[in-house]
Amino acid sequence: MSYTRPQVLVVGAGSAGVAAAIAAAETGAATLLVEATGHVGGTLARQLLEHSAGFHDAAGNQATGGVGQRIITLLQEYGGSPGHIPDDTAYTATRTPVNHAELSMCEAILLRRAGVRLLLSTPVVGVAADAGVIREVSTETPGAGRTTIEPTVVVDCSGDAVVFHLAGAAIQTDGAAATQPTSLLLKVGGVDFDPLLRYAAANPGDFRSGGRVGSPDDDHVNLWGFGDLLAKGHADGRLSWRRTELHLAGWPTRGEAVLNLTRTAADPDRRRGEAYLVLAEQVMEAVSWFRDYVPGGRRAYLAEVADRVGVRESRRIAGLATLTRQDVAGGRRHAQSVGLGAFPIDVHDAHSPGLSHTDAVAAAYDIPYGILVARDFANLLAGGRCVSTTHEANGSARITATCFTTGEAAGCAAALTALGGHDARSLDAAVLQARLRTRGVIGAR
Numbered sequence: 001m002s003y004t005r006p007q008v009l010v011v012g013a014g015s016a017g018v019a020a021a022i023a024a025a026e027t028g029a030a031t032l033l034v035e036a037t038g039h040v041g042g043t044l045a046r047q048l049l050e051h052s053a054g055f056h057d058a059a060g061n062q063a064t065g066g067v068g069q070r071i072i073t074l075l076q077e078y079g080g081s082p083g084h085i086p087d088d089t090a091y092t093a094t095r096t097p098v099n100h101a102e103l104s105m106c107e108a109i110l111l112r113r114a115g116v117r118l119l120l121s122t123p124v125v126g127v128a129a130d131a132g133v134i135r136e137v138s139t140e141t142p143g144a145g146r147t148t149i150e151p152t153v154v155v156d157c158s159g160d161a162v163v164f165h166l167a168g169a170a171i172q173t174d175g176a177a178a179t180q181p182t183s184l185l186l187k188v189g190g191v192d193f194d195p196l197l198r199y200a201a202a203n204p205g206d207f208r209s210g211g212r213v214g215s216p217d218d219d220h221v222n223l224w225g226f227g228d229l230l231a232k233g234h235a236d237g238r239l240s241w242r243r244t245e246l247h248l249a250g251w252p253t254r255g256e257a258v259l260n261l262t263r264t265a266a267d268p269d270r271r272r273g274e275a276y277l278v279l280a281e282q283v284m285e286a287v288s289w290f291r292d293y294v295p296g297g298r299r300a301y302l303a304e305v306a307d308r309v310g311v312r313e314s315r316r317i318a319g320l321a322t323l324t325r326q327d328v329a330g331g332r333r334h335a336q337s338v339g340l341g342a343f344p345i346d347v348h349d350a351h352s353p354g355l356s357h358t359d360a361v362a363a364a365y366d367i368p369y370g371i372l373v374a375r376d377f378a379n380l381l382a383g384g385r386c387v388s389t390t391h392e393a394n395g396s397a398r399i400t401a402t403c404f405t406t407g408e409a410a411g412c413a414a415a416l417t418a419l420g421g422h423d424a425r426s427l428d429a430a431v432l433q434a435r436l437r438t439r440g441v442i443g444a445r
Ligand SMILES: Cc1cc2nc3c(=O)[nH]c(=O)nc-3n(C[C@H](O)[C@H](O)[C@H](O)COP(=O)(O)OP(=O)(O)OC[C@H]3O[C@@H](n4cnc5c(N)ncnc54)[C@H](O)[C@@H]3O)c2cc1C
Pocket: 011, 012, 013, 014, 015, 016, 017, 034, 035, 036, 037, 041, 042, 043, 044, 047, 049, 050, 051, 052, 053, 054, 122, 123, 124, 125, 157, 158, 159, 160, 162, 182, 183, 184, 185, 260, 310, 311, 312, 383, 384, 385, 386, 398, 399, 400, 401, 403
């Protein structure tokens, strides 16, 4: 397979891009995956997320199968995940903790088995299009300089809809004011979970709980609270920003915990460096506060920081269809469904210390094919957090399990488009749905 003339080019090797590339290659297309950084795994692996979420609906029915499930199964075989476990906070039915480094390795193993070609440290910097067709995609690296790729079909899994933006395709943004805040997740080591979990059990009013706080023998615990200790830290001048809750995802037997606490409003397009400088100071304050205020934290040290500023929301494509809050909250069915989403609508407010709002999603909703497809190009699709949704619907669809699903559907559709010489906008949805069902995708009716 040529590196410069793939049938399917996938841009971005995060959750969606990995699933898209595997699905495209396994559907029979010569597939190239291009990633700007030196790593596979994207935000889930490199932003050190607390856990992969969204695999099940509120009733505990599985919503994400396919490549997403295959990645978790392989990771479990290697001991890198306990699999889908109950969510102690009762926010969702299940959550899926992953060892971040092992997740990246397992995704790489599956990419290789599928026959995907991979270019790392290779950002996409330009797109040439005419007559509604993407003709060329350019990358730029210090070693190779500018390289031109001539793909048959492109799947944009960059999170930021980079290909759509460079091509001048229709996109949606809400303006910096409405955009969710950026964060830098951190991992502390040296945590003694015995006193930590005893504190949580003794202060039930300060923690979201489904009636269980976890034990030091558990593989993984999920704590969402610490409001009193945060308030003290803020009043004492030890935390310069105000938060009402800390999300702590911990591996008790390893003494490690991921802390989701930092946040700053930032224009995610231009100001990631500025956000990093603010968040870095918050990281150091958070570790110091954790040592001095949190039971079991005395010997804690900063073990790892996310390798990128975590962006919850930036550009989204304007697709053939757009997923709305009503679709998500109402569990709406769709004739062209290519999979299911099930996570609550979870929108963080950049300017308040908590979530701006969350809406429960009682039953899984259908993901229509049209939210993956460019309106104005014949050979351009998207998967992951930049698919075509409203701001609120994105609060659910951006979750990693759903990104695996939209990535897999977009990759499979791209391969069928390329192999059949079709226009992606008029692809026979029934053919795509049948193919996705054989791949184990749930809800591709
Ligand atoms: C702070 C924070 C906490 C979160 N917590 C959770 C959680 O606990 N559980 C959960 O499931 N979800 C969580 N999310 C949401 C979730 O992480 C993301 O929405 C999801 O990972 C997005 O996946 P993706 O595949 O669309 O994009 P990403 O995983 O971000 O992948 C995009 C990839 O594209 C690459 N790329 C970008 N531009 C280019 C370019 N020009 N050329 C080539 N490559 C490019 C990037 O380097 C990256 O690897 C959280 C998000 C944030 C920010």
